[in-house]
Amino acid sequence: MLHSLIQLLNLLMSEVTLKKLAGMLQLSISTVSRALKDHPDISIETKTKVKELSVLLDYEPNTFAINLRSNHCKEFGIIVPTITNDFYQSFISSLENEVRQYGYSLIILQSGDDPIIELANLKLCKQNRMAGIFVSITSKTTDINNFLKLDEHHIPVIFFDKVPSFEACNKVCVADEAAADMAAKELMLKKKKNILSIFGNPELLITQKRLKSFEDTVSGYGLSTQLYIHYALSSDEAREITMNSFKKVIKPDAIFCMTDEILMGVMKAIQQLELRTPQDVGVIAISDGFKPTLYYPEITYIETSGFKLAKLAFARMLACLGGSSYAQELRIESIVVSGGSL
Amino acid sequence: MLHSLIQLLNLLMSEVTLKKLAGMLQLSISTVSRALKDHPDISIETKTKVKELSVLLDYEPNTFAINLRSNHCKEFGIIVPTITNDFYQSFISSLENEVRQYGYSLIILQSGDDPIIELANLKLCKQNRMAGIFVSITSKTTDINNFLKLDEHHIPVIFFDKVPSFEACNKVCVADEAAADMAAKELMLKKKKNILSIFGNPELLITQKRLKSFEDTVSGYGLSTQLYIHYALSSDEAREITMNSFKKVIKPDAIFCMTDEILMGVMKAIQQLELRTPQDVGVIAISDGFKPTLYYPEITYIETSGFKLAKLAFARMLACLGGSSYAQELRIESIVVSGGSL
DNA sequence: TTGAAAGCGCTAACAG
DNA sequence: CTGTTAGCGCTTTCAA
Numbered sequence: 001m002l003h004s005l006i007q008l009l010n011l012l013m014s015e016v017t018l019k020k021l022a023g024m025l026q027l028s029i030s031t032v033s034r035a036l037k038d039h040p041d042i043s044i045e046t047k048t049k050v051k052e053l054s055v056l057l058d059y060e061p062n063t064f065a066i067n068l069r070s071n072h073c074k075e076f077g078i079i080v081p082t083i084t085n086d087f088y089q090s091f092i093s094s095l096e097n098e099v100r101q102y103g104y105s106l107i108i109l110q111s112g113d114d115p116i117i118e119l120a121n122l123k124l125c126k127q128n129r130m131a132g133i134f135v136s137i138t139s140k141t142t143d144i145n146n147f148l149k150l151d152e153h154h155i156p157v158i159f160f161d162k163v164p165s166f167e168a169c170n171k172v173c174v175a176d177e178a179a180a181d182m183a184a185k186e187l188m189l190k191k192k193k194n195i196l197s198i199f200g201n202p203e204l205l206i207t208q209k210r211l212k213s214f215e216d217t218v219s220g221y222g223l224s225t226q227l228y229i230h231y232a233l234s235s236d237e238a239r240e241i242t243m244n245s246f247k248k249v250i251k252p253d254a255i256f257c258m259t260d261e262i263l264m265g266v267m268k269a270i271q272q273l274e275l276r277t278p279q280d281v282g283v284i285a286i287s288d289g290f291k292p293t294l295y296y297p298e299i300t301y302i303e304t305s306g307f308k309l310a311k312l313a314f315a316r317m318l319a320c321l322g323g324s325s326y327a328q329e330l331r332i333e334s335i336v337v338s339g340g341s342l
Numbered sequence: 343m344l345h346s347l348i349q350l351l352n353l354l355m356s357e358v359t360l361k362k363l364a365g366m367l368q369l370s371i372s373t374v375s376r377a378l379k380d381h382p383d384i385s386i387e388t389k390t391k392v393k394e395l396s397v398l399l400d401y402e403p404n405t406f407a408i409n410l411r412s413n414h415c416k417e418f419g420i421i422v423p424t425i426t427n428d429f430y431q432s433f434i435s436s437l438e439n440e441v442r443q444y445g446y447s448l449i450i451l452q453s454g455d456d457p458i459i460e461l462a463n464l465k466l467c468k469q470n471r472m473a474g475i476f477v478s479i480t481s482k483t484t485d486i487n488n489f490l491k492l493d494e495h496h497i498p499v500i501f502f503d504k505v506p507s508f509e510a511c512n513k514v515c516v517a518d519e520a521a522a523d524m525a526a527k528e529l530m531l532k533k534k535k536n537i538l539s540i541f542g543n544p545e546l547l548i549t550q551k552r553l554k555s556f557e558d559t560v561s562g563y564g565l566s567t568q569l570y571i572h573y574a575l576s577s578d579e580a581r582e583i584t585m586n587s588f589k590k591v592i593k594p595d596a597i598f599c600m601t602d603e604i605l606m607g608v609m610k611a612i613q614q615l616e617l618r619t620p621q622d623v624g625v626i627a628i629s630d631g632f633k634p635t636l637y638y639p640e641i642t643y644i645e646t647s648g649f650k651l652a653k654l655a656f657a658r659m660l661a662c663l664g665g666s667s668y669a670q671e672l673r674i675e676s677i678v679v680s681g682g683s684l
Numbered sequence: 685t686t687g688a689a690a691g692c693g694c695t696a697a698c699a700g
Numbered sequence: 701c702t703g704t705t706a707g708c709g710c711t712t713t714c715a716a
Contacts, residue, residue: 028688067409068409075449127405294606294610296613
């Protein structure tokens with residue numbers, strides 16, 4: 001009887017609020033509010049009465065009101081050039097899992113590698129007073145002052161993967177140089193003599209670092225190794241380069257691919273040329289680890305895990321939220337995953 | 343002089359609000375509010391005065407207050423089993439682009455194919471009064487009442503891809519049967535006689551539908567075609583099946599792959615067996631279109647585009663938000679993309 | 685142990 | 701053309 005009455009009321013009231021609970025219980029709003037939060041001042045009887053009704057009516061606090069009052073919300077923004085990329089995909093997937101454990105949500109914002117859209121996204125984050133932001137900047141982003149300004153507004157910004165060179169900001173990245181260094185070492189161990197080395201956009205800092213490290217390591221071995229350095233901005237360019245390399249008199253005995261995208265182009269060429277790995281040519285890549293498992297034998301790669309990086313980025317975010325000093329650069333170490341292609 | 347004074351004030355005030363603008367201009371809050379919104383009642387002079395100052399001080403309306411007042415926000419939730427999947431990835435990427443055009447944001451929620459987490463995510467969407475929700479349900483979701491309840495709260499729910507069988511809800515999906523039918527037709531056109539056909543989880547509705555359609559089409563041609571039907575729950579199972587099939591006396595002259603995952607396993611086996619496509623064996627898949635381009639020759643596939651589906655889903659969402667009647671099932675047609683593998 | 689009241693920032697009905 | 705006022709739902713100080 002009482003129950004059906006309640007149900008009726010429940011139907012009539014679109015939203016259950018503290019006010020309504022208070023009205024039904026003949027209590028003040030503040031008492032209800034405190035009872036729900038187990039405030040020590042409130043008597044046990046009142047607490048149970050309030051809680052029972054709130055459960056019965058399925059009361060849910062209004063997030064908008066809470067946000068307004070507290071002036072912050074439990075949402076993080078993540079700005080990336082595009083999510084259609086194995087690395088970002090695993091990063092985002094992992095990050096979503098992390099933030100959920102802590103009661104936060106994750107808002108996806110793609111810049112399309114366009115600094116204008118990136119800026120608009122940034123503005124949105126600021127306007128929505130997000131709890132914090134994760135950013136992988138576009139290849140054309142030059143001015144990071146707009147990002148730094150958010151820190152003034154107490155919105156921590158964690159740069160990941162594609163990070164600015166500016167020092168006083170929070171960055172987490174994979175071990176750029178170390179990864180190239182490891183790849184070079186693997187190639188040296190296998191005594192490769194003619195290495196087709198395909199790197200990405202030469203204007204990016206990451207490319208320059210990796211190239212330098214790669215060359216240094218190779219020359220450090222003092223062997224008569226010949227490096228053929230190329231840059232590919234797309235999978236197709238990498239394929240072309242590979243095809244052309246095998247038309248030469250001296251053919252490569254190994255190929256180094258700086259990215260997944262390059263690996264894809266290279267593998268297509270290898271299939272087209274009907275070459276076998278590792279017999280005809282060895283292949284090694286720097287990769288997140290998805291693409292290398294698509295081939296037989298699987299591709300040997302230096303792992304730069306988006307999963308791990310996300311965990312690190314989130315840990316750093318929590319530290320910032322907890323009031324940590326505002327500038328740190330963190331890296332995760334890479335490991336070699338042997339697939340049999342080298 | 344005035345400028346530097348303003349800057350000083352700017353620094354002192356953490357947040358610029360209507361109240362502060364009003365105070366500085368000796369106007370009432372409501373006048374400032376209306377001026378900023380180009381309300382016809384306000385005089386030109388006042389408008390310009392207000393706008394100039396707001397620009398100068400970089401005024402941004404407080405989203406939390408607006409949300410509280412209007413009782414809704416400009417955010418959509420998207421719940422998927424996992425984002426690490428080409429199809430969802432392209433869906434989400436495309437959807438994010440769409441919603442941004444309309445001033446909305448997209449919140450990512452992964453269920454991990456776990457109905458419990460899915461429910462928790464759903465609750466979050468309700469609690470945060472999201473503008474609408476896109477859902478691809480888990481393989482174990484049986485009760486969709488919780489989803490339907492959101493419609494009562496005026497939160498439209500659009501199911502996509504993995505949709506419930508319940509009729510009175512909004513669904514957008516790829517053409518399940520038609521895709522399998524098209525694949526079968528392609529195989530028949532090429533006069534394939536021994537077709538290794540690998541399907542996904544036999545318990546899923548989509549698998550059953552595709553299998554039936556596939557078989558019907560093949561038998562409709564009345565040719566002496568032999569179908570070898572298998573189910574693979576993982577890439578590796580698909581690889582095993584393929585390896586075993588080629589140990590038999592009668593070897594397949596074509597392979598049909600119901601999903602990207604199956605395709606990956608099949609291709610690995612083909613590389614391991616050092617078979618060439620299409621000479622030794624033809625391959626056709628149902629795919630979103632990323633994986634097929636990784637091989638040479640590229641794989642012929644029936645496209646089930648996440649990009650297109652997202653556009654359709656968003657259009658449906660807008661219609662619902664605009665007050666459209668609440669139950670419609672939409673499908674997008676597939677097309678054949680010839681890659682040279684068949 | 686409980687209640688009254690103010691205020692977060694914004695909008696809008698109503699009043700001048 | 702502009703101002704006053706009330707209110708969205710919640711928290712929190714102050715008062716009883």
